[in-house]
Amino acid sequence: KSYRKIDEELFEDLEEVLIMADIGVDTSLKIIENVKDKVRERKITEVDDIKGLIKEEMKSILKGGENSKLDFSKSPSIVLVVGVNGAGKTTTIGKLSSRLKNEGKKVLIAAGDTFRAAAIEQLQEWSNRSGVDIIAHSEGADPAAVIFDGIQSAKAKGIDVLICDTAGRLHNKVNLMNELNKIFRIVEREFPEAKKEVLLVVDATTGQNAVQQAKVFKEACDITGIVLTKLDGTAKGGVVLAVQSEINVPVKLVGVGEKLEDLQDFDPDEFVDAIFEG
Amino acid sequence: MVFEGLASKLQDTLDKLKSKGRLTEKDVDTAMREVKMALLEADVNFRVVKDFIKKVKERAIGQDVMGSLTPAQQVIKIVNEELTELMGKEESKINFASSPPTVIMMCGLQGAGKTTTSGKLGGLFKKKGKRPLLVACDVYRPAAIKQLEVVGEKLDIPVFSMGDKVDPVNIAKAGVEHGKKNGNDLIIIDTAGRLHIDDELMDELGNIKSEVQPQEILLVVDSMTGQDAVSVAETFDEKLDVNGVVLTKLDGDARGGAALSIKAVTGKPIKFIGMGEKLDQLEVFYPERMSSRILGM
Ligand SMILES: Nc1nc2c(ncn2[C@@H]2O[C@H](COP(=O)(O)OP(=O)(O)OP(=O)(O)O)[C@@H](O)[C@H]2O)c(=O)[nH]1
Ligand SMILES: Nc1nc2c(ncn2[C@@H]2O[C@H](COP(=O)(O)OP(=O)(O)OP(=O)(O)O)[C@@H](O)[C@H]2O)c(=O)[nH]1
Ligand SMILES: [K+]
Ligand SMILES: [Mg+2]
Ligand SMILES: [Mg+2]
Numbered sequence: 001k002s003y004r005k006i007d008e009e010l011f012e013d014l015e016e017v018l019i020m021a022d023i024g025v026d027t028s029l030k031i032i033e034n035v036k037d038k039v040r041e042r043k044i045t046e047v048d049d050i051k052g053l054i055k056e057e058m059k060s061i062l063k064g065g066e067n068s069k070l071d072f073s074k075s076p077s078i079v080l081v082v083g084v085n086g087a088g089k090t091t092t093i094g095k096l097s098s099r100l101k102n103e104g105k106k107v108l109i110a111a112g113d114t115f116r117a118a119a120i121e122q123l124q125e126w127s128n129r130s131g132v133d134i135i136a137h138s139e140g141a142d143p144a145a146v147i148f149d150g151i152q153s154a155k156a157k158g159i160d161v162l163i164c165d166t167a168g169r170l171h172n173k174v175n176l177m178n179e180l181n182k183i184f185r186i187v188e189r190e191f192p193e194a195k196k197e198v199l200l201v202v203d204a205t206t207g208q209n210a211v212q213q214a215k216v217f218k219e220a221c222d223i224t225g226i227v228l229t230k231l232d233g234t235a236k237g238g239v240v241l242a243v244q245s246e247i248n249v250p251v252k253l254v255g256v257g258e259k260l261e262d263l264q265d266f267d268p269d270e271f272v273d274a275i276f277e278g
Numbered sequence: 279m280v281f282e283g284l285a286s287k288l289q290d291t292l293d294k295l296k297s298k299g300r301l302t303e304k305d306v307d308t309a310m311r312e313v314k315m316a317l318l319e320a321d322v323n324f325r326v327v328k329d330f331i332k333k334v335k336e337r338a339i340g341q342d343v344m345g346s347l348t349p350a351q352q353v354i355k356i357v358n359e360e361l362t363e364l365m366g367k368e369e370s371k372i373n374f375a376s377s378p379p380t381v382i383m384m385c386g387l388q389g390a391g392k393t394t395t396s397g398k399l400g401g402l403f404k405k406k407g408k409r410p411l412l413v414a415c416d417v418y419r420p421a422a423i424k425q426l427e428v429v430g431e432k433l434d435i436p437v438f439s440m441g442d443k444v445d446p447v448n449i450a451k452a453g454v455e456h457g458k459k460n461g462n463d464l465i466i467i468d469t470a471g472r473l474h475i476d477d478e479l480m481d482e483l484g485n486i487k488s489e490v491q492p493q494e495i496l497l498v499v500d501s502m503t504g505q506d507a508v509s510v511a512e513t514f515d516e517k518l519d520v521n522g523v524v525l526t527k528l529d530g531d532a533r534g535g536a537a538l539s540i541k542a543v544t545g546k547p548i549k550f551i552g553m554g555e556k557l558d559q560l561e562v563f564y565p566e567r568m569s570s571r572i573l574g575m
Contacts, residue, residue: 016324022504025318085527085555086389086500094420116555117393117428118421125420139428168555170530203389207321207504209532230388233473235506258388258418 006039006047014054021238021275024208027245031057055272061245062268068250069265070225072100074195075160078151078187081227082180082217083201085168088229088255090119092201093163094126095255095263101132105160110150111136112143112183113167123165129260133157143167144183151190162194171216184221199252201227204237214243228266229255236275284316285354285575292350301349306338309353313573320533320572323508326542334360358569364538365565370522370547372403373493378463379411381454381490384524385483385514386498388471391526391552393422395498396468397429398552398560403464404435411462413453414439415446415486416470426468433557436462446470450486467492474513487518495520496549499536501528507536508543515544525563526552537568 011032018028035053038044044053079096081089090113097107109127111134113119120136127134135150147164154162166183169176187196200223202210217223228237231254240251251266291308310331317327338356374380382399384392393416400410412430414437416422423439430437438453450467457465467486472479487495497511497520514520523544525537528551537548548568553559 019318019324020505022321022506025315084502084530086391088389116425117432118425121421121424122419129420170527172531173529203500203502205387205500205504205506205510206502207532207535208319209321209502209530212531230473233387233506234475234509235504239504 004047006045006050010047010050011036014050017276018238021236022207023238024211024242027242030245031061051276055276058241058272058275059268061241062251062271064244064248068225068252070197070252072105072161072195075105076154076191076193077161077195077197078154078191079161079163079197079199080166080184080187080221081164081199081201082166082221082223083168084170084213087168087201087203088227089168089201090122090126090165091258092199092227092229092253092255092263093123093165094130095260096253097126097132097163098130098260099263100161101130106158107132108150108154108157108159108162109134110146110162110164112146112150112164114139114141114143114146115167119165119167143179144186147183148186148190151187154191171213177216177220181220197225198223199225199227200249201229202237202240202243204228204230205233205235206239208239208242210239211242211246214247214249218247218249223249225250225252227251227253227255232256232262234278237271238275284312284573285350287312287316288354289348289350292348292353301338301341301352303339305349306335306353309338309350310335313353313357316573317535317538320535320574321504321507322535322572323505323539323543326508326539329542330360330364354575357573361538361569361572362566365541365568366547367565369562369564370549372549373521375493379454379457379465380463380494381465381467381492382494382496383450383467383469383483383486383490383492384496384498385469385518385520386471387473387500387510390471390498390500391524392471392498393425393429393468394555394557395496395524395526395550395552395560396426396466397433397435397557399550400430400435400464400466401433401557402560404433408464409462410435410464410466411453411457411460412437413450413457413465413467415449415453415467417442417444417446417449418470422470429557436460446482447485447489451489454490474510480513480517484517494522496522496524497546498524498526499540501525501534501536502530502532503536508539511540511544511546515546520544520546522547522549524548524550524552528552529554529559533572533574534568535572538572
């Protein structure tokens with residue numbers, strides 16, 4: 001569509017693009033308002049400049065947070081992977097462990113999902129694929145005990161990075177969030193010397209509910225980053241902009257498929273450009 | 279609740295207008311802005327919202343504000359009626375084959391809840407006297423077959439599998455043969471999660487369909503899905519002509535606007551809802567209950 005002038009119709013169409021990308025009404029309107037201000041301040045008259053301004057606005061939200069890169073230079077490190085059901089936690093752990101192993105790190109994974117049918121076997125298969133060791137108990141065991149064992153084993157073996165799987169849980173389930181908080185406290189108590197990352201895995205097809213997910217998970221286990229999975233689909237994952245502007249937790253990794261190598265560092269420029277493609 | 283109730287917002291908005299007698303275009307416009315926001319915040323698809331608002335506006339303008347109803351109540355009533363109309367009025371059942379077995383095929387994006395729902399459906403109909411068989415056609419996801427086997431064991435329902443080295447189309451066919459031979463009158467085929475834009479895997483589903491001719495093809499959709507629900511549902515429906523939808527994870531606090539979007543673009547009914555991870559947490563879907571949830575009222 002080509003526009004002759006900067007008018008309400010143009011902004012309405014841009015708003016549609018943002019909302020269709022799951023950025024949400026509030027954040028979308030905020031972005032548009034800021035762009036309108038800039039148009040006035042900078043006396044912009046060229047329609048072609050507007051898209052650039054919108055992108056600039058979005059990138060500044062995404063780059064706002066500090067520490068947006070995963071950093072495993074410190075050994076030992078521990079990564080706790082959390083999120084709602086089916087988001088892609090276990091798969092992400094498979095991919096991440098392989099990547100870290102290829103970087104020469106000694107990696108151990110802990111099968112902290114003792115609840116879902118065959119969750120342990122699923123992680124075991126990923127440990128075979130990536131060639132890293134796994135600590136697992138049996139189905140129905142106490143997840144906190146698995147994580148405890150993982151930590152002791154990581155210490156004994158001089159592991160660089162311990163990555164812990166957890167069962168999927170909806171954030172409105174109080175008892176399950178308490179269970180997660182207990183796991184988090186065990187990590188703090190038993191492994192204070194480790195650098196800690198708590199990654200919330202968010203499926204890119206998720207709509208506005210991800211904001212609430214991030215808030216509640218942050219309270220329960222102080223998430224330090226987001227992994228945005230399934231970006232290989234047609235969903236844009238724009239809700240992370242709303243998450244970022246509300247609780248300021250950066251996206252650190254993206255999942256782009258089901259294979260071992262389908263994990264990338266988050267690139268705000270690429271991400272924002274993709275929202276305006278196709 | 280994350281959002282302020284729409285009802286009270288509408289009340290405030292319309293009370294300010296102090297409209298008497300009839301709803302004017304201006305009253306309705308102001309109210310519709312709130313409704314639009316509420317629907318978008320609930321993840322109803324942008325285009326669906328646009329159409330919906332247009333329809334409600336047309337109906338609401340010029341309406342009498344009758345007796346005890348305030349303008350706000352009047353608008354809410356119209357919104358609710360139109361929403362219920364869109365969602366469908368009554369619950370939809372599973373089509374059973376006139377001569378058994380009935381074959382149900384599950385499909386959907388990765389992680390939506392297909393395997394869990396396969397088990398839940400088996401369990402539900404087993405309780406009603408059917409003899410279900412679960413067929414493991416996900417040969418891709420690590421431990422997918424094992425997952426279905428564990429689910430089957432918990433429910434005491436047999437699971438047919440041929441490992442992960444056989445073409446899923448052949449597994450489906452052999453599964454149905456196996457079920458026929460063993461007197462299973464309900465055969466539920468679990469398939470791998472796939473993206474709607476993955477042509478190869480979408481063709482695989484098409485081939486399973488032509489091979490086993492299921493009575494029911496159910497699209498499993500996560501209730502937390504955002505704007506993309508429309509293109510996902512449209513593509514699965516175009517490819518497979520699905521019979522209905524299962525909306526999962528409604529035990530969460532997502533408003534579930536995807537339900538409305540999917541119904542609006544495909545016309546296919548939502549048949550069941552997933553209300554938890556446990557295998558008995560599957561319920562029949564009642565459309566009118568969904569309207570108030572989506573509106574946050
Ligand atoms: N297309 C695509 N699929 C993915 C991606 N990441 C994960 N998946 C798939 O999503 C589904 C769910 O992934 P899991 O890793 O089991 O998710 P989870 O969060 O561990 O699930 P629960 O433990 O059941 O809560 C699987 O079919 C994965 O193969 C991704 O980046 N792209
Ligand atoms: N809370 C809740 N969790 C659910 C529901 N349905 C499924 N789940 C969970 O969602 C996750 C994914 O479920 P699966 O049945 O493995 O999903 P799937 O579609 O078979 O996944 P893939 O085969 O990987 O594509 C699991 O953790 C399930 O326990 C539900 O209604 N409520
Ligand atoms: K995408
Ligand atoms: Mg998992
Ligand atoms: Mg499955």
